[in-house]
Amino acid sequence: MTENKKSIGKENGGASKTRVRVESFSISLDGYGAGSNQSIDNPLGIGGEALHNWFLPTRTFRTMHRSFDPRAGQEDGTTGLDDDFAQRGFKDIGAWIIGRNMFGPIRGPWPDMNWKGWWGANPPYHVPVYVLTHHARPPLEMEGGTTFYFITEGIHDALAKAREAANGKDIRIGGGANIIQQYLREGLIDELHIAIAPTILGEGERLFDGVNLRQSGYECVRFEASEMATHIIFQRSEA
């Protein structure tokens, strides 16, 4: 009965070696990480934007937004719990791994090399980003330190390359749900920050489908809510 209470607040302090982290990954109350019918006009699927209502007003996002989108407003953004979590997602990150849909809406072979990602000329990564895809493409160097590398050899290859590039810093797995599940099933993620948003998606990609977090040794070490989201940190227990 007290097991759970004890575990809250057990979050690890600074680690000395590269950790693989999921950060600011939002799910709906019914467990979905994106809505259904994702498309170029609706990259987060039907209703999926509401997942990020806690993130978009934060100072972290507002600052980031101005740096990659000249149309972004000048508001400072909010501080507090939501911003603390937004901020930690970018701390000590030496490389990212993302699924192809987080790079862009194109499926199948690349028709040409014109699409350079959702994020404009100066994407908010500023480190090497490994994009999992079935379709090879030369690396794409952007402004501000971001280079996209297209990995066709699977999640282990991406992780090995990201680890080398991170050079002692951490690796952030961006998503989507399917990519996170693949790494979870292989026991390769050290820590996850999940935000539960007060919205219902009804259908889509469930983050925790096909994974058994308990069996994989994860526990909830932090649980704290704002009005916009319940923030959770999962860590693997040191078995």
Added chain:
Amino acid sequence: MTENKKSIGKENGGASKTRVRVESFSISLDGYGAGSNQSIDNPLGIGGEALHNWFLPTRTFRTMHRSFDPRAGQEDGTTGLDDDFAQRGFKDIGAWIIGRNMFGPIRGPWPDMNWKGWWGANPPYHVPVYVLTHHARPPLEMEGGTTFYFITEGIHDALAKAREAANGKDIRIGGGANIIQQYLREGLIDELHIAIAPTILGEGERLFDGVNLRQSGYECVRFEASEMATHIIFQRSEA
């Protein structure tokens, strides 16, 4: 983007006719309403007890506990958000509907009539309780106003009988997950209070499997967290 913010706090005031409500139904961070391997020694399944860590210390539960279990301690219990939600679950309830596992651990035909429920001589319902089962059994009158009626004709029959018995008050659907899903799929539930507990179950019965809350017209009208749980109220929008 604001759709969701607007909806928070839209909770309906007092209603004038019988509503069908789910109350204090706890799910894990990964969406399960009970752990795996439920048994007589472990009625909530492996790890399932942690789902109720927010409820058990409340004044509402402590008071209830003393009335049905002479071994219960004398502590007053906590007040505050968790207790507010525990309390509202018993307000204006004229009848309950529960699955057979909430009555007892026996599966298949009744071996005899000796099992009188998990709850002792004076169960905490104090109103008629309709138990969904495939195996007929005569009604069982307990102390304190609780009578168990065993319904073999399915969820619609149970609801009709509960509605008559409730006599203008509300009907509470107790669970488990499977019973709630059946009523949700038929659009028969007006309001759900769900508590998300900071625990991981890994496997078991997912509350929202096989239901599309969004399509069924539900929205989140309240979202508020204590240290022990995030409380959510879903209501069907008046279409």
